[in-house]
Amino acid sequence: MSATESAPAPQRVAIVGAGMVGLATAWFLQERGVEVTVLDRTGVAAGASWGNAGWLTPGITTPLPEPAVLRYGLRAVLSPSSPVYVPPRADPRLLRFLAGFTRHSTAAKWRTAMRAYIPMNRRAFEAFDALGAGGVAAMTHEAKSFIAAYRTEAERSVLLDELAHIHAAGQEIEFDVLTGAEAREVEPSLSENIGAAIRLHGQRFINPGEYVHSLAGSVRARGASLVTGADVVDVRDEGTGVRVVTSAGADERYDAVVLATGTWLGELGRRFGVRTVVQAGRGYSFSVKMEHVPSGPVYFPAQRVACTPLGDRLRVAGMMEFRSAEAPLDRRRILAIAEAARPLLRGADLDGRVDEWVGSRPCTPDGLPLIGATRSSRVFAAGGHGMWGITLGPLTGSLLAEEMTTGRRPTELQPFNPLR
Numbered sequence: 001m002s003a004t005e006s007a008p009a010p011q012r013v014a015i016v017g018a019g020m021v022g023l024a025t026a027w028f029l030q031e032r033g034v035e036v037t038v039l040d041r042t043g044v045a046a047g048a049s050w051g052n053a054g055w056l057t058p059g060i061t062t063p064l065p066e067p068a069v070l071r072y073g074l075r076a077v078l079s080p081s082s083p084v085y086v087p088p089r090a091d092p093r094l095l096r097f098l099a100g101f102t103r104h105s106t107a108a109k110w111r112t113a114m115r116a117y118i119p120m121n122r123r124a125f126e127a128f129d130a131l132g133a134g135g136v137a138a139m140t141h142e143a144k145s146f147i148a149a150y151r152t153e154a155e156r157s158v159l160l161d162e163l164a165h166i167h168a169a170g171q172e173i174e175f176d177v178l179t180g181a182e183a184r185e186v187e188p189s190l191s192e193n194i195g196a197a198i199r200l201h202g203q204r205f206i207n208p209g210e211y212v213h214s215l216a217g218s219v220r221a222r223g224a225s226l227v228t229g230a231d232v233v234d235v236r237d238e239g240t241g242v243r244v245v246t247s248a249g250a251d252e253r254y255d256a257v258v259l260a261t262g263t264w265l266g267e268l269g270r271r272f273g274v275r276t277v278v279q280a281g282r283g284y285s286f287s288v289k290m291e292h293v294p295s296g297p298v299y300f301p302a303q304r305v306a307c308t309p310l311g312d313r314l315r316v317a318g319m320m321e322f323r324s325a326e327a328p329l330d331r332r333r334i335l336a337i338a339e340a341a342r343p344l345l346r347g348a349d350l351d352g353r354v355d356e357w358v359g360s361r362p363c364t365p366d367g368l369p370l371i372g373a374t375r376s377s378r379v380f381a382a383g384g385h386g387m388w389g390i391t392l393g394p395l396t397g398s399l400l401a402e403e404m405t406t407g408r409r410p411t412e413l414q415p416f417n418p419l420r
């Protein structure tokens with residue numbers, strides 16, 4: 001059946017992938033009376049949805065390809081301590097991704113992609129609030145302070161320019177410009193080396209691992225089966241239903257299936273016409289004890305280091321490594337993040353790191369996610385959110401559930417056709 005002939009509203013749906021996007025889709029499908037089964041080859045939050053920075057920041061949710069990334073230059077990206085890394089010998093898929101990414105890193109393409117994000121950003125919190133009101137116990141936290149901190153005013157001008165572009169594109173974001181001393185007053189964990197800052201307003205954050213497990217608990221409590229250790233190796237549209245086959249030989253029939261497999265979206269999506277490369281943009285994180293835990297996220301944009309309070313610890317995250325999702329954790333990157341943060345934070349036990357982690361942002365060359373029906377009207381894609389799958393995961397689930405059960409595509413999803 002083609003995507004243009006719509007199948008009747010599905011009653012039994014399999015969701016492949018138990019990250020933020022898959023579980024949010026499951027939850028919102030349940031809200032519409034659909035019976036769901038969630039399958040993950042490893043477990044809940046086994047992919048990027050665990051060790052990320054947990055920022056819910058629609059005010060700065062923007063497309064990754066932008067002119068500044070190109071200005072960064074090739075020399076920087078080849079160094080293992082640089083915040084953006086590309087291995088010197090890239091495979092053909094990675095080269096295809098990089099060529100597409102470069103083509104999209106223009107001011108005009110950025111503006112077009114930004115226009116696609118804005119309607120999503122406006123509604124991002126609404127979806128989290130629906131989850132909270134519907135019984136997901138984990139909280140979202142208002143960022144009482146959200147500080148982007150710099151050594152110098154010159155460094156700060158990059159984000160001020162970006163905020164001006166974001167504003168000009170129609171995205172609302174309120175902020176104050178602070179001196180280093182003013183920033184330290186708000187956030188005493190900033191060191192004396194901080195000479196300039198920006199304070200963003202109206203954003204939130206979560207402990208992502210805890211949140212996604214809580215979401216999984218709610219999906220389960222509402223009657224779903226959540227099958228872990230289920231590696232889906234084949235999905236077949238048989239006209240009147242779709243078969244989902246795992247490597248262990250389980251073979252179940254559903255009315256529809258959602259591929260929410262993060263950075264691995266292409267593996268099952270390609271045969272249904274999803275040709276956009278989804279490339280792992282690997283990031284690293286760890287958490288440390290602090291003399292004073294910040295009351296909200298702290299961002300060091302020049303070093304591309306993102307920090308988030310998680311209870312009595314601070315998660316420190318960074319790096320964008322374009323290489324295989326399966327490559328082992330590279331300790332040099334962890335050390336590079338710790339060394340980049342060391343002069344900028346005060347009272348951080350950067351040598352007492354725990355929970356060292358690597359995970360893969362599912363990045364697309366045009367910086368836009370892939371959400372909606374594929375060539376099969378029974379097989380849906382939900383992924384490719386790159387840096388923003390936590391912020392936009394719940395709304396993605398809500399809008400996709402609407403599309404699947406009504407047959408009408410919400411206008412917010414129009415730019416994210418997975419067959420583009």
Ligand SMILES: Cc1cc2nc3c(=O)[nH]c(=O)nc-3n(C[C@H](O)[C@H](O)[C@H](O)COP(=O)(O)OP(=O)(O)OC[C@H]3O[C@@H](n4cnc5c(N)ncnc54)[C@H](O)[C@@H]3O)c2cc1C
Nearest residue numbers: 017019021041047048049052053055232262283389390391
């Ligand atoms: C360092 C870092 C910091 C980040 N910070 C933020 C942030 O602050 N805010 C934000 O919004 N986003 C952030 N992100 C991005 C965010 O983490 C991702 O966009 C998001 O987690 C993607 O969610 P997902 O559900 O699409 O994929 P994932 O969480 O990767 O889930 C995919 C799941 O699919 C499963 N799977 C794959 N293939 C199969 C198969 N064949 N069969 C069965 N299961 C399969 C995997 O096991 C995995 O559990 C960050 C990412 C990183 C790396």
